[in-house]
Amino acid sequence: MVAVIGTWVKALIVIVLLGNLAEFVLPKGDLRRYTGLVVGLILLLAMVSPVWNILHGAHPSLIQQQLLGAPSSQGLGEVIRQEEWNQAQAMVLTYPGVTRCAIKESGGRLAVTVEVTGTVKHKELQHYIAGALQVALGGNGSIPANIEIVVTPARPAVGTGITRQKEG
Amino acid sequence: MQRLMIAILCIGFLLVTSPVVFAHGLDTMVRNQAQSVNTRVLDQEVSQLVGQHPGVRIPSATTIVSDLLHHKNPMSVPAILTGLEGAVAGDVAVEGRVLGIIFVLSVLAAILGRLTDSLGQGGVAEVSRLAVLSALILVALHSFGVAITMVTGLIGELWHLMEAIIPLLVVLMAGAGAFASAGIFHPLMLFTVNLVALLTRDWVLPLILFATIVELVGHWLPKFSLHHLGQLMRTTGLTLLGGLMTLFLGVMAVEGAAGSVADGVTLRTGKFLANTFVPVVGKMFSDAMEAVLGSSLLLKNAVSMVGALAIIVMVAFPLLKLFLMMVLYRLGAAATEPLNVPGVSSTLGTMANALGWLMAISGAVALMFFLVVTVVASASNGVVL
Numbered sequence: 001m002v003a004v005i006g007t008w009v010k011a012l013i014v015i016v017l018l019g020n021l022a023e024f025v026l027p028k029g030d031l032r033r034y035t036g037l038v039v040g041l042i043l044l045l046a047m048v049s050p051v052w053n054i055l056h057g058a059h060p061s062l063i064q065q066q067l068l069g070a071p072s073s074q075g076l077g078e079v080i081r082q083e084e085w086n087q088a089q090a091m092v093l094t095y096p097g098v099t100r101c102a103i104k105e106s107g108g109r110l111a112v113t114v115e116v117t118g119t120v121k122h123k124e125l126q127h128y129i130a131g132a133l134q135v136a137l138g139g140n141g142s143i144p145a146n147i148e149i150v151v152t153p154a155r156p157a158v159g160t161g162i163t164r165q166k167e168g
Numbered sequence: 169m170q171r172l173m174i175a176i177l178c179i180g181f182l183l184v185t186s187p188v189v190f191a192h193g194l195d196t197m198v199r200n201q202a203q204s205v206n207t208r209v210l211d212q213e214v215s216q217l218v219g220q221h222p223g224v225r226i227p228s229a230t231t232i233v234s235d236l237l238h239h240k241n242p243m244s245v246p247a248i249l250t251g252l253e254g255a256v257a258g259d260v261a262v263e264g265r266v267l268g269i270i271f272v273l274s275v276l277a278a279i280l281g282r283l284t285d286s287l288g289q290g291g292v293a294e295v296s297r298l299a300v301l302s303a304l305i306l307v308a309l310h311s312f313g314v315a316i317t318m319v320t321g322l323i324g325e326l327w328h329l330m331e332a333i334i335p336l337l338v339v340l341m342a343g344a345g346a347f348a349s350a351g352i353f354h355p356l357m358l359f360t361v362n363l364v365a366l367l368t369r370d371w372v373l374p375l376i377l378f379a380t381i382v383e384l385v386g387h388w389l390p391k392f393s394l395h396h397l398g399q400l401m402r403t404t405g406l407t408l409l410g411g412l413m414t415l416f417l418g419v420m421a422v423e424g425a426a427g428s429v430a431d432g433v434t435l436r437t438g439k440f441l442a443n444t445f446v447p448v449v450g451k452m453f454s455d456a457m458e459a460v461l462g463s464s465l466l467l468k469n470a471v472s473m474v475g476a477l478a479i480i481v482m483v484a485f486p487l488l489k490l491f492l493m494m495v496l497y498r499l500g501a502a503a504t505e506p507l508n509v510p511g512v513s514s515t516l517g518t519m520a521n522a523l524g525w526l527m528a529i530s531g532a533v534a535l536m537f538f539l540v541v542t543v544v545a546s547a548s549n550g551v552v553l
Contacts, residue, residue: 002374009378012394013385020389036391043392 375405472545
């Protein structure tokens with residue numbers, strides 16, 4: 001915080017130095033007067049801008065940018081939803097026998113594709129997936145209506161999505 | 169620390185129960201107790217911190233105890249004064265030279281100004297003034313940098329000293345029977361000392377530094393001056409310091425009062441119980457307890473005294489140096505004003521003010537730490553007396 005104030009003061013002093021230099025160099029006349037005005041305005045802007053930023057908090061902070069990458073067209077809501085899906089996938093993968101899980105959105109419906117090995121009771125698995133989705137996305141306790149769950153036996157090929165290493 | 173405390177309590181118990189106590193005098197008992205508490209590390213730390221000032225030595229806690237028992241003055245005041253004198257002479261020489269440079273520069277600027285006035289070219293006078301003022305500000309900033317480094321170092325050293333001395337004092341306090349005081353003091357004291365030192369070093373001093381730099385730039389280049397920004401920053405820093413001081417004094421006062429009352433009640437109850445309910449030896453027992461607590465108190469007060477002396481000596485030199493620098497800059501401001509070079513005397517005045525603020529800050533911090541030591545020394549004295 002003190003370092004921030006230090007850089008701020010440094011910037012102000014540099015502006016003052018440059019302004020004075022301009023005053024010295026420029027010939028007497030109208031130009032000099034307007035330069036004084038402009039330098040004064042710039043100084044005012046430099047002095048007020050940190051306070052303005054703090055008051056409004058509108059600028060994307062540095063930490064936020066580092067965490068989420070540069071601001072893209074997606075927006076924060078999209079990023080959060082993706083993270084929620086990833087969480088649900090990770091929860092589904094903890095179910096014994098599940099090797100792969102992918103969650104996609106198609107036409108307003110969530111399509112969950114699960115690959116399993118061995119004998120897994122489909123009904124229980126479906127309940128489990130619905131529960132995981134509720135926990136991750138936040139629901140009111142009933143199974144959401146617009147979810148499509150597809151359970152298929154595992155293929156040897158490795159596709160996209162999060163896969164779980166089979167434990168020996 | 170707990171082990172040390174248990175060790176002290178065990179020794180105290182042994183001294184109480186063994187008949188040896190009654191055979192030897194107070195002198196032996198105090199010496200035994202002084203040897204049981206290891207103050208060597210503290211003494212080393214203190215002598216290392218004070219050691220940069222040659223000629224001044226802080227006596228160790230055990231020396232102070234034995235000196236006090238034999239009614240001798242443990243610390244010679246003339247020695248400190250001689251040390252201060254030596255330091256002052258050196259500082260006056262260095263700062264006087266700096267001031268001489270500044271004076272010569274401003275005379276030069278005045279002569280140049282008059283010369284160009286008679287030649288009738290205003291721009292040259294301005295440039296010469298600027299050149300002289302630049303040199304002057306460089307010199308002034310250098311000496312301000314020296315001052316602020318000194319103050320930062322002083323605060324850090326005081327901080328180290330307090331962190332070395334507080335645990336020992338608390339152990340000795342508990343040894344003197346002031347358990348409640350020790351329990352209350354330890355966390356709050358460490359917290360307040362750390363808070364004060366940290367905020368002063370990381371907030372108050374930088375704010376004063378920024379304010380001074382901004383004001384100096386304002387004197388250097390009078391167009392687009394940021395004078396009031398500097399004032400704002402300085403006010404912020406000093407308000408912070410004032411708030412810290414208020415908080416600190418409040419905490420210390422409450423701590424001292426609450427702890428000593430609780431301890432006094434506990435110990436008096438103990439003595440009364442021993443007197444009344446233990447037949448025959450009860451009175452002897454309570455007397456012996458009082459003797460042991462008293463000797464432990466002496467040792468604690470000796471350690472407090474080491475701390476207080478160390479703080480005084482550590483602070484005296486930088487404060488005196490800052491004061492001298494301030495006086496010299498004020499003198500320079502007064503002397504350069506008749507030369508009528510715009511900016512020079514106000515620059516020197518600003519420097520003097522800034523050095524005065526630095527002096528106030530280091531004095532306030534030292535006073536707070538000094539109060540910690542003295543409050544601890546006085547808080548548990550009421551228990552036995």
